[in-house]
Amino acid sequence: MSDSDVRQRAGRPRRAGQPVLDLVAAKLRRPVMRPGTVRRSSLIERLRRGDPRPIVSVVAPAGYGKTTVLSQWAERNGQAFAWVSVDEPDNDPKVLLTYVAEALDAVQPVDGRVFDALASPASSVPGSVVPRLGAAFASMTSPVVLMLDDVHALHNSECRAALSVLADHVPGGSRLVLAGRAEPPLRIARLRAEGRILEIGPGDLSLTRAEAASLLRNAEVTVGEDDVAELHRRTEGWPAGLYLAALYLREDGPLASAAVSFGGDDRLVSEYMESEFLARISRRQRVFLTRTAVLERMSGPLCEAVTELSGSAATLAGLARSNLLLVPLDRRGEWYRYHHLFRDMLLAELERLEPGLMPVLRRRAAAWYLRNGLPEEALEYSMEAGDVDAAAGLVEKLVIPAHRQGRVPTVQGWLGWLEDRGGIEGYPMAAVLAALFCALTGRPVEAERWADAVERWQYGDPARPDDPATEAWAAVMRTFLCRHGAEQMRADADEAVRRFAAQSFVTPAPAFLQGIARVLCGDLDGGDAVLEDGVSIGEKVGAHEDVALALCERSLVAMTRGDWGRAEASAERARTVLRRAGIEESYATPLVSAVHARAAMHRGDVPAARRELVSAQRLRHLLTYALPYFAVQARIELIRVHLALADLAGARTLMREVDELLRRRPSLGSLAGEAQALRARLSEERGSSAPGASALTAAELRLLPLLSTHLSFPQIAEELFVSRNTIKSQAVSIYRKLGAFSRSQAVARSRELGLLEG
DSSP: OOGGGTEEEOSSOOOTTOOOOEEEGGGGSOOOOOTTOOOOHHHHHHHHSSOOOSEEEEEOOTTSOHHHHHHHHHHHOSSEEEEEEOOGGGOSHHHHHHHHHHHHHHHSOOOHHHHHHHHSTTOOIIIIIHHHHHHHHHTOSSOEEEEEEOGGGOOOHHHHHHHHHHGGGOOTTOEEEEEESSOOSSOHHHHHHTTOEEEEOHHHHSOOHHHHHHHHHHTTOOOOHHHHHHHHHHHTTOHHHHHHHHHHHHTTOOHHHHTOOOTTOHHHHHHHIIIIIGGGSOHHHHHHHHHHTTOSSBOHHHHHHHHOOTTHHHHHHHHHHHOTTEEEOSTTSOOEEEOHHHHHHHHHHHHHHSTTOHHHHHHHHHHHHHHTTOHHHHHHHHHHTTOHHHHHHHHHHHHHHHHHTTOHHHHHHHHHHHHHTTHHHHOHHHHHHHHHHHHHTTOHHHHHHHHHHHHHHHHHOTTSOOOHHHHHHHHHHHHHHOTTHHHHHHHHHHHHHHHHHHTTOOOSHHHHHHHHHHHHTTOHHHHHHHHHHHHHHHHHHTOHHHHHHHHHHHHHHHHHHTOHHHHHHHHHHHHHHHHHTTOOSSTTHHHHHHHHHHHHHHTTOHHHHHHHHHHHHHHGGGOOTTSHHHHHHHHHHHHHHHHHTTOHHHHHHHHHHHHHHHHHSOOOTHHHHHHHHHHHHHHHOOSOOOOOGGGOOHHHHHHHHHHTSSOOHHHHHHHHTSOHHHHHHHHHHHHHHHTOSSHHHHHHHHHHHTSSOO
16 A cells, blocks of 8 residues: 555645655545435534634534534535644644645645745744744635644644634634534633634534434434434433444344443443443454554555454455444545544453553554555554554654654654653664754753763663664764863764764765864864865755855854955855755754844845844744854854944843853853953943843743743743743743833734744
8 A cells, every 4th residue: 555545745836855744634634424424404504604603612522423513514515624633643733733734725825934934943833833824824815614623632732822823813704613522722711702602512412313313214223213212312312322322223232222321421331332232243343343443544454464364454344334433534445443432442342352462453553554654653653552662763763854844842752752661771873863853952951861871872881782873973963962072072073974984874964063173173274174065965965954054154264264255155055055945944043144144244234134133033042052062153143243233232141141151061162262252342342231122031032932822821831841930030021121011012022023923
């Protein structure tokens, strides 16, 4: 079975080199309605006509037919539907909002800047992605129903906050529909007070007696009106309960047992499934049902691989024809899933009948997905199986592409899972990549922890087996983190170059890091030559951020020599490389903007210099002591620009950050001398140092985008892993520097200054 049967690329054409997120095609299609499904005409009519409220909340426990009702509405509605089925992997805002953008784009083309922000590795979700997506939604010219099913699966706070913001951008005549088992992440009380939300609950979704009779007829069960009434009364119109009773009756079960009263109680349904329904089917059918319940989605070949039962594809096809608890996911009839409630019950039965088999089945599923070129699905099943060895190997392959797609929560989840199971010690390549990922995403504490694990592996056991590939990447990691000064960085970079050459592995990182180390150690000519090699290698392999950073370093070398023509040319090439790759924001952006700001001030273009300062300011918080030379270098160049603009407050704020970085990483070669010279100059400057927007600290800039969400201070504190008092103090400081008296004023002022979009 080909990859396209499960996943598809996003539908939009992409610029060359821009990372592309694989999408599960079925998640963007409404489920296919099966013959025999009860038509919910009165409820559909209520949704279709006569209610102008733009937000629809559909909340009920499993088994109430939420998806069925909404799919029927989409089938019969005159408006276009943009459908997204939500599941656990969508707890990454870049992933969730990519699905939302693609669903909307299929109805009406969405502004390309939305996809640029989604694809950019370090773009802020609340600061860039959500404002652009909200604006695109609000500007849609034809009515659309944006439908998100199973939103109860979302627990990521940024994902939940994004939906709340989208609710404020529903265009006239359109609707946002959120369906799930729990109240959606909206400001429900406010929406009720404003009359903007239509709420559909269990009472609305329960079948009428006539609909119950229709369900039984469609299931080929013949009973009298009084029996229908009794079944309806005891099940309280709960669709899943009525359908289970119909299946039982179809297998010649007595009516008295079928009419057991469970009204949505999962425990009673489980008991009923065990004692009545599963007891009356063949052993082969029971084994097939319980063993395939480990699968989120099913196809014939996948079921064959997992169950190791010949004829599984035919069994699946037979079930698809006769069982409404199997939901089709495509129109070809190849992919299905179990109804959520039914799957939960089957998993419980599997654990009871064949304890210990579940991990084995999940490992088989992982192997099938890996054979079919779907490593992320393989990783999900490996993790569910508790297979640390397999998961670690897959994480090693997936971290870099996921980072390039900006999927930080996804990677954090993988790394956290490994760390919780001892993976930090036993899998050195995974630890190397984790350290680099954390360094590049502004997480210095985690970067240090993973780097310590790598060093314990390297130096803790002299008798360990050789691992040339990991040794090479460990040298790159040590060079990037530069934990022991510029001279050691140079030695580590030289080692990395030797090790990669020995393996004939081509990547620009060793060369451009070697060039930086030489420049820091005072060898401008040698460093510039190696940086030129790094640019050439990077352009050949498409390592866009490495190329941009190497060009910035060459620009700074040219500035030192007074060659401003070459400096500007290198800076412009760096910007062009990122732009053509679709990378708006990344850890490279602050240095690129700082170099451009210096060049702009030299040619007297003050407005351009100020724009570059704002650009650098937005992502300065990514440059921490985990990347000390970039962090100090970018700030030093920005200090020079602030001084040229007579902005002492901005310059002094940055100088304090430089001092803190040098306290943690004191031996950064020539940067220490440059910092000392600027510190002396600042001490001699006289004039107003009243703090303004330029005086926002890195910590305050990290908080700023979250102020534009509906998250409370305690929720933001949890998101940033700091105390509530810290968030409150930082917010008060932001208000003061921006001349604001409230959170909303601070956000508005930030948008005026270009620090936030919207």
